[in-house]
Amino acid sequence: MAQAPINEAVSLADLARDPYSIYRRMRLETPIVEVPAARRIMLTKAKHTRMVKDNAELYSSDDPVTPMQRAFQAHTLMRKDGPEHRAERMAMQKALSPKVIKSDWAELYRKIASDYLDRLPRGERVDLFTDLCGPVAARILAHILGLDEASDADMMRWSQTLIDGAGNFGFAEDPFAKSDAANAEMNAYFDRIEARHRAEPNNSAFSIMLNAANPLPIGQIHSNIKIAIGGGINEPRDALATILYGLLSNPEQLEEVKRTEAWSDAFEEGVRWVAPIQASSRRVTEAHQIDGIDIPEGVTLMTIQASANHDEDLFENGHLFDVFRKKAPHQAFGSGPHHCSGAQVARKTVGEIMLPMIFERFPNMELVPDEKVIWHGFGFRGPLNLPVTLN
Amino acid sequence: MVEITFVHPDGNRRTVGAAPGTSIMQAARDNGINEIIAECGGAMACATCHCYVDDAWTDRVGRRDDAEDDMLDFAEGEVRDTSRLSCQIALSEALDGVIVHLPDVQG
Ligand code: HEM
Ligand code: FES
Numbered sequence: 418m419a420q421a422p423i424n425e426a427v428s429l430a431d432l433a434r435d436p437y438s439i440y441r442r443m444r445l446e447t448p449i450v451e452v453p454a455a456r457r458i459m460l461t462k463a464k465h466t467r468m469v470k471d472n473a474e475l476y477s478s479d480d481p482v483t484p485m486q487r488a489f490q491a492h493t494l495m496r497k498d499g500p501e502h503r504a505e506r507m508a509m510q511k512a513l514s515p516k517v518i519k520s521d522w523a524e525l526y527r528k529i530a531s532d533y534l535d536r537l538p539r540g541e542r543v544d545l546f547t548d549l550c551g552p553v554a555a556r557i558l559a560h561i562l563g564l565d566e567a568s569d570a571d572m573m574r575w576s577q578t579l580i581d582g583a584g585n586f587g588f589a590e591d592p593f594a595k596s597d598a599a600n601a602e603m604n605a606y607f608d609r610i611e612a613r614h615r616a617e618p619n620n621s622a623f624s625i626m627l628n629a630a631n632p633l634p635i636g637q638i639h640s641n642i643k644i645a646i647g648g649g650i651n652e653p654r655d656a657l658a659t660i661l662y663g664l665l666s667n668p669e670q671l672e673e674v675k676r677t678e679a680w681s682d683a684f685e686e687g688v689r690w691v692a693p694i695q696a697s698s699r700r701v702t703e704a705h706q707i708d709g710i711d712i713p714e715g716v717t718l719m720t721i722q723a724s725a726n727h728d729e730d731l732f733e734n735g736h737l738f739d740v741f742r743k744k745a746p747h748q749a750f751g752s753g754p755h756h757c758s759g760a761q762v763a764r765k766t767v768g769e770i771m772l773p774m775i776f777e778r779f780p781n782m783e784l785v786p787d788e789k790v791i792w793h794g795f796g797f798r799g800p801l802n803l804p805v806t807l808n
Numbered sequence: 809m810v811e812i813t814f815v816h817p818d819g820n821r822r823t824v825g826a827a828p829g830t831s832i833m834q835a836a837r838d839n840g841i842n843e844i845i846a847e848c849g850g851a852m853a854c855a856t857c858h859c860y861v862d863d864a865w866t867d868r869v870g871r872r873d874d875a876e877d878d879m880l881d882f883a884e885g886e887v888r889d890t891s892r893l894s895c896q897i898a899l900s901e902a903l904d905g906v907i908v909h910l911p912d913v914q915g
Contacts, residue, residue: 471849506853507878515884746847756848761882 440724463725476699488582491640512622563621655799660687663738684768689747695723833895850895862907885911
């Protein structure tokens with residue numbers, strides 16, 4: 418009998434400010450640790466986080482008391498297991514496949530990326546986080562999902578509202594009032610465009626789900642689209658901002674990346690270095706032990722993929738951004754049956770299209786020297802600003 | 809021990825041993841065959857473990873089922889009749905000596 422050690426000292430604010438030094442100590446001293454502030458047992462080693470994600474029977478995604486259900490007004494695929502999960506996930510999968518991206522969307526995305534870069538003012542200070550990373554991610558996602566008419570601002574607002582609601586663990590009124598209003602807007606909009614998608618189907622997620630041989634019930638189609646809105650904007654936005662920062666603050670690496678066109682490696686290193694989704698939760702279905710520590714039935718484990726991605730077992734000096742480091746598998750997209758459905762979309766749009774185009778357009782882009790880039794976040798993490806001058 | 813030969817896109821071959829009961833994906837990961845990325849860890853959720861079964865072995869290995877076929881839509885490389893997700897091929901004594909070809913792109 419060995420209960421997980423308890424870390425009373427650490428707060429969520431500490432974790433949002435400076436998670437990596439805290440996780441480093443945990444990996445060293447208490448790799449499996451109960452953190453009352455998060456009301457979870459945290460797993461900080463890569464081998465443990467992967468094991469949990471890969472075993473959906475022992476570690477269920479179904480959380481009966483998740484605020485996510487209230488925020489999305491539905492039990493969504495992210496919180497389901499087994500065949501039911503698979504059916505919902507596969508219904509949307511084709512729209513996110515590398516082939517469809519290449520055949521149907523790559524040209525459009527290049528044009529979108531190019532248009533958004535054209536709009537940026539030259540020779541001035543620009544915040545790429547607000548003026549580029551967010552809007553371009555929103556625009557691209559709108560097309561993937563078949564929501565062409567939705568504005569960037571609406572997409573970003575819906576996304577943030579759903580995320581805030583899903584993270585409303587205290588069940589406060591206000592975030593749910595906002596998510597209810599956003600759900601009403603989205604449902605009305607989806608109803609309006611349904612006829613178009615039936616009459617003129619394309620390879621967007623909405624069209625594919627509506628026109629499938631055995632379509633999901635419309636409510637599930639809507640909640641799948643909402644999951645993708647909630648999960649498909651902030652992560653590519655944060656990934657792009659993180660990678661840009663990594664390259665701009667390491668000019669010798671940037672030169673080498675340009676010379677060898679190692680944009681995909683830069684992408685992988687960026688999401689490894691600061692994982693946009695830092696942690697996930699799984700509910701334990703049967704009492705057992707992990708490495709001699711008791712894991713009781715019914716507790717919620719938090720897999721800290723941010724920490725797994727810095728694990729000394731796999732990465733030397735994991736706290737440093739190093740595109741040319743020895744390759745090892747990171748877990749920024751998770752693992753197991755809930756592995757990110759949008760991983761290939763993110764790789765293509767951010768890694769293959771955006772990154773090279775930005776540096777081609779602005780070869781002398783620099784960080785603004787006296788403005789500090791602020792990093793924030795425990796569950797989700799990235800820079801909050803990215804001030805640069807474009808020459 | 810069961811022997812598996814991986815044929816790289818450039819034609820180079822590498823033969824490795826694995827215990828019956830594991831998958832071809834696992835054998836590739838354990839032996840540093842980097843063309844098999846297997847990002848979802850064998851949950852049939854990523855298609856980054858795509859491989860081509862050698863013509864001489866397709867009958868013994870068996871064909872993909874519908875669920876695997878749907879997931880193969882997600883593969884980055886060209887999908888052929890012999891395409892399989894290597895995480896879905898369990899190794900047994902009957903597959904001793906199996907030859908699989910690796911795709912030139914994989915997610
Ligand atoms: C760099 C960008 C991205 C990162 C780092 C990321 C990360 C993740 C992670 C870690 C998970 C697994 C969560 C868990 O295990 O509980 C996940 C799931 C998911 N992601 Fe992403 N994501 C990104 C981009 C996207 C995009 C662009 C889309 C949509 C087009 C998307 C759609 C989804 C969906 C639908 C799921 C749920 C899958 C399931 O539960 O079966 N993601 N993502
Ligand atoms: S390892 Fe992901 S599908 Fe085989």
